[in-house]
Amino acid sequence: MLSKTVADYLRANRARHVASLKELLSIPSIANVTGEKVDSCRTAAQWLARHLSALGLSAEVVPAGGKPNVLAEGRAGDGLPTLLIYGHYDVQPPDPLELWASKPFEPAQRDGFLYARGASDNKGQIFAHLTALEAWVRAGGGLPVNVKVIIEGEEEIGSPNLDPFIRQHADRLRSDAIIISDSGFFAEGVPSITYSLRGLAYFEITLTGPAADLHSGSHGGAVVNPINALARLIAGMQDADGRVTLPGFYDDVLPLTDQERSAWADLPFDESAYARELGVDKAAGGETGYSILERRWARPTLDANGIVGGYIEPGAKTVIPARASAKVSCRLVPNQDPEKITAGMRQYLDANVPAGTRVELAVHATARPVMVSQDAPAMNAAKAALAEAFGAEPVMVRCGASVPITELFQRILGRDGVLMGFGLPADSIHSPNERFKLEQFYRGAVAAAALLQNVRDAGL
Amino acid sequence: MLSKTVADYLRANRARHVASLKELLSIPSIANVTGEKVDSCRTAAQWLARHLSALGLSAEVVPAGGKPNVLAEGRAGDGLPTLLIYGHYDVQPPDPLELWASKPFEPAQRDGFLYARGASDNKGQIFAHLTALEAWVRAGGGLPVNVKVIIEGEEEIGSPNLDPFIRQHADRLRSDAIIISDSGFFAEGVPSITYSLRGLAYFEITLTGPAADLHSGSHGGAVVNPINALARLIAGMQDADGRVTLPGFYDDVLPLTDQERSAWADLPFDESAYARELGVDKAAGGETGYSILERRWARPTLDANGIVGGYIEPGAKTVIPARASAKVSCRLVPNQDPEKITAGMRQYLDANVPAGTRVELAVHATARPVMVSQDAPAMNAAKAALAEAFGAEPVMVRCGASVPITELFQRILGRDGVLMGFGLPADSIHSPNERFKLEQFYRGAVAAAALLQNVRDAGL
Secondary structure, eight states: OOOHHHHHHHHHTHHHHHHHHHHHHTSOOBTTOOGGGHHHHHHHHHHHHHHHHHTTOEEEEEOOSSSOEEEEEEOOOTTSOEEEEEEEOOBOOOOSGGGOSSOTTSOEEETTEEESTTTTTTHHHHHHHHHHHHHHHHHSSSOSSEEEEEEESOGGGTOTTHHHHHHHTHHHHOOSEEEEOOOBOSBTTBOEEEEEEOEEEEEEEEEEOSSSOEEHHHHTTTSOOHHHHHHHHHHTTBOTTSOBOSTTTTTTOOOOOHHHHHHHHTSOOOHHHHHHHHTOSOOOOSOTTSOHHHHHHTSOOOEEEEEEEEOOSSSOOOEEOSEEEEEEEEEEOTTOOHHHHHHHHHHHHHHHOOTTOEEEEEEEEEEOOEEOOTTOTTHHHHHHHHHHHHSSOOEEEEESSOOHHHHHIIIIIOOOOEEEOOBOGGGOTTSTTOEEEHHHHHHHHHHHHHHHHHHHHHTO | OOOHHHHHHHHHTHHHHHHHHHHHHTSOOBTTOOGGGHHHHHHHHHHHHHHHHHTTOEEEEEOOSSSOEEEEEEOOOTTSOEEEEEEEOOBOOOOSGGGOSSOTTSOEEETTEEESTTTTTTHHHHHHHHHHHHHHHHHSSSOSSEEEEEEESOGGGTOTTHHHHHHHTHHHHOOSEEEEOOOBOSBTTBOEEEEEEOEEEEEEEEEEOSSSOEEHHHHTTTSOOHHHHHHHHHHTTBOTTSOBOSTTTTTTOOOOOHHHHHHHHTSOOOHHHHHHHHTOSOOOOSOTTSOHHHHHHTSOOOEEEEEEEEOOSSSOOOEEOSEEEEEEEEEEOTTOOHHHHHHHHHHHHHHHOOTTOEEEEEEEEEEOOEEOOTTOTTHHHHHHHHHHHHSSOOEEEEESSOOHHHHHIIIIIOOOOEEEOOBOGGGOTTSTTOEEEHHHHHHHHHHHHHHHHHHHHHTO
16 A cells, blocks of 8 residues: 555645646657757756656666667665666657647646647656656655666657667666556556557558659550559558468467457457547458457557658649658567568568569568566556556556567566556547546556555565 | 741741740749639730730630630631641649759750740740741731631640630631640651540549547557558559459440551650660550550550658658548540549449548549541641651651540531640650750741641642
8 A cells, every 4th residue: 555645745746747747748859850850859858867866866868879768766775676667758740730639749738638749658657657756755755666767769769779778778777677657558447457569560662663753644554653553562461351461471470369369358348439439430450350459459460651652732743653652560469570570571572563663671660579477576566556546456458559668678688567557548649639637647646656665565 | 838038037036936935934834723823824824915916916815714725816818728726834733843953934945955844845835836927927928827826724734624615715716727736746856746645534532541540559450541441442443464443444445456556566666765764674564465655545544643641751650540542543545435434433432442441532634535537637738847847757646645625626616636746755744854855946836837838728
C-alpha cells in the first residue's frame, strides 16, 4: 500500500503537475525532423534533465548519434533494489494539422482530457512516473529504491541509434527491474500489462521510369508507367487472403497458443464497436482466419504508409510520371527477424520490377519483435500497483505496436522489462487530436508511486 | 508556290516575330488554374485578339463557360473560299519547376531553340499561322482567302466547355476547310499530316478507409489500408499482357488495318533510340503483340497520372492513412466512346472495392477519339504547302494525343479538319524544358502562308 502522505501529496498537487506537463507538451519535439528543427528535441531533453535535477537526481542530456537521450539516477541506499524507468520525449509528426480541434503544441484541457501531440504517447505517461518520484522525494522521505531513468528521443522513428547507445551505457543502465512506460490499457477500467510487442521493418520503395514526366497521349502505351508498376508491386505483396507474399515472410512466425486465443476471446472486445470507433463499416484488413485482436497483436502485417507520384494538385494533368515512391512497412511478430524480412523484400522487388523501370529500396527503420517473460521479477509489483491505483486486476495482453527498447533491454542487458502503461485505446496516438485522460494521469502517478513501494517491499 | 514578296517579308521579319511570340509565351496561361490565376488566361486571350485586330481582322474574346476563346474573321471576298484555323493559348502546368534550365514563363533562346512552356504546344505553332496572315496582309496585298480563327483556352484540360461553344457559334465557324495547328512532325525532316487522334477519359479515384489516420502498430492487420487497396484496384485494371480489364473496354476498338501496320513499319523509327531518348532501357509499356507506334497511335491505354496518400514527407511515419487517391486516365482510339468507358470504370470499381472502404469516382475530362478522311478537300493544299516549306513529301500518321476540337468539328460542323503541325518529337511538350525549334517556326510560317495560296488556287 502506498503511504497516505505520498498519495495526499499527489492529490494536492494535481493542478501544478498538469501545468508542468503542459510545459513539456508545448515543446514540438517531433521525431522525424532534421536540420534546425532538431533544436526542439534538444530543448525537450534539457527540460527533462532540469526537471529531474530539481528532484535531486543526477541527470544529463547524453548525445546518442541522432537526437540525444536523457539519463538520470537517484540513490536511495546500497542495500536497496534498483529500478530502471523508460520513456520517450519524441512525438509523432502532427500532420494533418487541419484536423486538430486545438493546436497540437498548445495543450488544451477539455472535458477531463488533455489534448496535445504526445499527451498520451509518451510525454504524459513518462511524466506520471516523474510525478511519482517527486511525491516520494517531497513527501515520502526520499526515494524508496534506487532509481535510474532513460528518456529517449527517437522512439517514433524506430530508435535507429539506440542499440549502440544501450551497449555503450550498459553499466549506467544496469538494474534489478525495468519498467517501460509506453503502452496502454486494453480498455478503460481494464489495466493491462503487455508481454509481447510487434517489431517493424519500414521501407521506402522508389520506382523510376522515364527521365522526365512524359505526355500521356504521345507516349502512353509505349513506356511502363511507374505508378501503375508500383501499384502492381504493392498489390502483389499480399494475396487474396491478406497473406504477405514476400519470400520467407512467415518462416519464423511463432504461432498463437490455444491459451492465448481463448484468453483473448474472453476479453471485453466488441468488433462492431471497434469498427464504428475507427469509422469503417467493417474491420476487414489483415489475414483471413484470425480474429481482430489476433491480427493486431500476433500476426505480421504489410501496410503502405504513404505513396506519391505524378500530378497531385487539383484538376487534370496528362502525364506519365518519371517516378513514384511508397513507404511500406511490416509489423513483425516473434520470432521474425527484420534483416530476413528486408532480404525478402529485396528478393521480391528484384524478381518483380518490370523492364523499363529501376527500383531503389531504402530501409528507414527496423525493430525486432519481442516477447517478455510473464513472471519477470517486477511483474507482481506492477500488477499490485495497478490494482491499487485503478481498483481492478490487470489483464495480460500483447500489443501491435513496437517499443524497440524492450527488445534491446532483453538482448543487451539480459533483462525483461515490464510494460506498464496508462494510455487508453481512444487516445488517438499518431492521429490528430491526441489526448490523455487526466484521470489516467492522476491514477497513473499513484500506480507509479505504489510500484516503487512494492519493489522496495519485494526487495527484488 | 508562295509569292516571293510574302516569303521575303517572313524572312526579313523573323526577329520581330520571335519577339512577339516571346511576349505571348511570357503570359502564364496555365490550363488548370482556378480563382485569380484565371486572369492570366484572359490576358493571353486579349493579347491574341489585339494582335489579330492589328492585322485588320475583326477579333474578340468570347466567353465560353470556363476560360474564354478568341474568335476572329478576315474577309478577302465573297467568291473566295473560307479557311478556319484552330489553335489554343492555354498551356500545361510547368511543374516540376526545379527541372527547368530556364524559367518556364521567361522565354529563352538557346542553340536555335526557343524554351518556354507553350513554345511548341501550342502558342508557337498557332503563332506561325498568325505570322503567315500578317505576311499576306502587309506584303501580299491582303488575305488571299477568307479566314476565320478560333484559339481556345481549355485544350490542355480536355476542352470541357467546347462542345456547347461550337454548337452556339456554329455559324461563325462555318468554313470550306479547316486547319488544326496542334500536331507535329513524325521526325525532324519528315513533315506529317495526322489523320487520327486518340480520345481521353480522365478519372480521379478516391478511396476512403478509417475516419482518421491510424497508428499502423495498434491497428495494422485490423483495417483495410486505403493505399494497399487502391494499389490493388489500379493493378487489377490491367492484365499480365498489358490489356485493360475494365468491362467492355475493347468492344468498340477499330482494329489496325494491314495497310497501316505495313506503312508504319516503313517509317524511320528506331525503337532503341526512342527508348534512349526517354531515358528507359526498354519501351516496355502497353499491350503485347503491337509495335511501339501501334501502341502509341492505335491502341487504347490506361495510365495513372498521379497518386497520393498517407505520409509523403521525408523519413518514416507509421500510419494507416484515412484515404488515398489517384488520377487515372485512358487514351481511347476510334471508335471507343468515353461514356461507355466511364461506365466500365464505375462497374469495375463497384465490383472490386473492398469492404471497409468507400470509393468516389470523379470524371475530370472526356474527349472522343477521331479519325478524319484522308482526302478532305484541304488535304492536298496542306501537303503541297508542307512539301514546299520543308522540302520533303509529308507522311500520313496517327497521333496518340487528343485534340478535342477535331472530333467536335467533325461531329457538330460536319467537316473534317486537316491536322498540319510543326512540333518535333523532342520538343518536351507537357514536360520540363519545353521548346520549339526556331527553324520549325520560320518554315512553319512559310507553310502556313503557302497553304493560304494553295487553298485559293484550289478554289475549295
